[in-house]
Amino acid sequence: MTAHPPASEALAERFRPIFARIAARAAQREQERELAHDAVTWLREAGFGALRVAPALGGLGASVEQLFALLVELGEADSNLPQILRAHFGFIERLYAEVPAAQRERWLRLAGQGAIFGNATTERGEGALGRHRTALTRDGAGWRLDGEKFYSTGTLYADWIVVVASRPGDSDPVYAVVPADAPGVERVDDWRGFGQRLTGSGTTRLRGVPVADEQVLAIPRQAPTSMTAYFQLCHLATLAGIARAIERDAAAFVRARTRVYSHGSAATAAQDPLVQQVVGQIGAAAYLSAAATADLARGLGDIDRLREQGVPVPGERLDELELRVARAQVGVTELVLSAATRLFDIGGASALDEDRRLDRHWRNARTLASHNPVIYKARALGDNLINGSAPTYYWSVGVKAA
Incomplete structure (x- = not known):
């Protein structure tokens, strides 16, 4: 990151016209259940997803405080949008908080170029508490990812999906970061909650998705974390x-x-x-x-x-x-x-x-x-x-x- 974040006024001037544009059709999108692809595109093109990425990697270098102030304003415009981007910003923050520096740059650089990250974490059904049926298994020189997730918030809008899976030999689940359009990935718009209707929080199916070693992040889950x-x-x-x-x-x-x-x-x-x-x-x-x-x-x-x-x-x-x-x-x-x-x-x-x-x-x-x-x-x-x-x-x- 950077020790000198941009001026908050400059960030507000950059994004408030987009927030106003999003707000103008928020009720109509809700009424018609029109997914917010246009709004996500406007934010992506303005660099919103790269707020917490260092300028050297293509981002804006904003502070945590600046990010959350802007998320409040975006939530006022349309509360679906900060929820759509929650997994994205969470992944960026996890890179800083929990991932070794040598593994960060690739993903931060992608975010700086406009990539959006979605999530596939939670599983429905009668699975055991604390276990993931989604599995990462060895396949030649790489891995194979198989499973099904729900509550995949933001994934319909994402370029990459951060999938939580079990891997043989790991006591903790691992994170497999896969392209949203990779072979074997299916994203389904079947979220039927009565609120946050446009967040794309539905099913993600993973059938034999190829995963390279560098796409797997193993993060211990015992110590306190932010x-x-x-x-x-x-x-x-x-x-x-x-x-x-x-x-x-x-x-x-x-x-x-x-x-x-x-x-x-x-x-x-x-x-x-x-x-x-x-x-x-x-x-x-x-x-x-x-x-x-x-x-x-x-x-x-x-x-x-x-x-x-x-x-x-x-x-x-x-x-x-x-x-x-x-x-x-x-x-x-x-x-x-x-x-x-x-x-x-x-x-x-x-x-x-x-x-x-x-x-x-x-x-x-x-x-x-x-x-x-x-x-x-x-x-x-x-x-x-x-x-x-x-x-x-x-x-x-x-x-x-x-």
């Missing part, structure tokens, strides 16, 4: 963006509204103190969500700068950050879901018009809150506060052995 906090902070930035969109849409709806109720409190909705109170509460939720995101991004940025200086990151520092992110995830999720519900207190039946798609804010926030269920973050936080338990960094989904 990556858990990083991926959760991507969700928080998206939620903060949704809160800003709720604030924007609430104020615009009330400003333009001429109909009132006979038992209302003013001649117009804009002058009604009850409506003003609701919009003010929504604005407070948006502020607190963005402030929490910015605070945690500074924590991650400090850790990134320690690594850049070659200074070991203390485990206590990672524990503290992980617990702070858990607090924010619990609090911000409740704030944003409440704001998305209160949005409908400012108007009558016209606020329910499907052409407005105001319901997308609640649906999208609810979907983000369900990806890594908030109740388990709250439980882990409570266990720490009561019993001093350490945070859990590595999760998996599956069926527990009897």
